[in-house]
Amino acid sequence: MNYGSLTRLIGTGFLVLLSSVSAAFTPEPSESEIESTSHYNDPLPTTVLVRVVAHRSLVLGHDVGGARVTITDVATGQLLASGLQQGEPGDQTQIMRTPHLMDEPLYSGRPAAAFSATLELARPTLVEITAEGPLAYPNALQRASKTVLLIPGHDLTNDGIVLHLYGxxxxxxxxxxxxxxxxxxxxxxxxxxxxxxxxxxxxxxxxxxxxxxxxxxxxxxxxxxxxxxxxxxxxxxxxxxxxxxxxxxxxxxxxxxxxxxxxxxxxxxxxxxxxxxxxxxxxxxxxx
Structure with a gap:
């Protein structure tokens, strides 16, 4: 055996020895760590707020019968939530006349109609949110929808998801x-x-x-x-x-x-x- 081969053999043996020692001294996870990871797959309450508004106007409130809102799981077709938006049309000065920065609330600064639901989500979920209104005027009924990715535990509040109805x-x-x-x-x-x-x-x-x-x-x-x-x-x-x-x-x-x-x-x-x-x-x- 020449000197080069001997050197490679010794180096390989040394690496195997280090791996064995490292494995022998790897600490096992504590009970608290095991307990925390066991909750990773638990559903988390996630609040979704939806606002249905007339395009270039105010929120659809009780004066026009409000709006019907549904939230559906896109992957499974399962209906996750449904209900009516009722309340006030919002502050006209704030919505129509006051300049706003991009991250400033437009509809939620003062009371305005909205629909809110709390979903139990175990995974990121793509949903379709659909709105129909105004319910008091069937001949003028309009419909709009959006697909939105919801993340468990991350609430959508303030202005929420805004759906615009034209007409x-x-x-x-x-x-x-x-x-x-x-x-x-x-x-x-x-x-x-x-x-x-x-x-x-x-x-x-x-x-x-x-x-x-x-x-x-x-x-x-x-x-x-x-x-x-x-x-x-x-x-x-x-x-x-x-x-x-x-x-x-x-x-x-x-x-x-x-x-x-x-x-x-x-x-x-x-x-x-x-x-x-x-x-x-x-x-x-x-x-x-």
């Missing part, structure tokens, strides 16, 4: 939907326009009607026969436009009216509809 509440108020109209009469159409949170749309307000295209369409069947530009009526959020009722022979199944509010700058659009039977003008003369 307007548009309601035809006069003539009352379903009210018979007399042919050739001059009728004043009136409708109200609000944000989905119930805030009034009117000139020179935070929701300035001058920036919103508000108009009505008169239909016979599926055909538009007239388009009406609607103007602010000087009260609350009401808008109006006059129109002539067509002849009953031209509208044997009556007429329909749809009022549209469209703001392309914000992406908010809303529509209200109403149907009216049309009576012959001779019926009115006989009655008189």
């Amino acid at each position: 307007y509440l548009v309601q035809v108020e006069s003539p009352k939907p379903g009210e018979p109209l007399i042919a050739k009469e001059d009728v004043m159409l009136r409708a109200s326009v609000r944000t989905l949170s119930g805030a009034l749309v009117r000139p020179h307000s935070d929701w300035d009607s001058r920036k919103v295209h508000i108009y009505a369409e008169l239909l016979i069947g599926d055909r538009i026969v007239e388009r009406l530009q609607m103007f602010y009526a000087g009260e609350k959020s009401r808008f109006e436009a006059p129109f002539f009722v067509p002849l009953s022979k031209d509208a044997p199944d009556g007429i329909s009216v749809r009022v549209i509010a469209a703001d392309v700058a914000t992406g908010n659009f809303g529509m209200g509809t109403a149907q009216y039977p049309v009576l012959s003008e001779r019926l009115r003369s006989r009655k008189n």
Whole structure:
């Protein structure tokens, strides 16, 4: 055996000896360490707060029926929580007029409607959070959802997860939907326009009607026969436009009216509809 081989053999033996000694003196974990690691897989309570708001407006509160919120495990499809958002629409000055830094709360500085649930999570969980509202106005119901990764023990509070619903509440108020109209009469159409949170749309307000295209369409069947530009009526959020009722022979199944509010700058659009039977003008003369 030459000198190099002998040197390598001695070095290998020395490393084996050191490994054996090191293994012999490795301390066993204490009972407290074993106890702490045994809880790693225990579920942890995790609070999730959700806020449903009207896009570029306030929170959906009890004035508009609030919103329905569901939280679903994306991987399993299991429903983890569901309930209603109820409460106040929030402080208009704080939400609409006060400048904010990125990490400052926008909706939670003062009381505002929210939905809150505490989940028992044992692992990071990808969830889908879905909101529907406003519940008091089924014809204007909108839906939005987000997928969010939740980490056990890490609460989502303050503003929470914010879901934006787009649209307007548009309601035809006069003539009352379903009210018979007399042919050739001059009728004043009136409708109200609000944000989905119930805030009034009117000139020179935070929701300035001058920036919103508000108009009505008169239909016979599926055909538009007239388009009406609607103007602010000087009260609350009401808008109006006059129109002539067509002849009953031209509208044997009556007429329909749809009022549209469209703001392309914000992406908010809303529509209200109403149907009216049309009576012959001779019926009115006989009655008189």
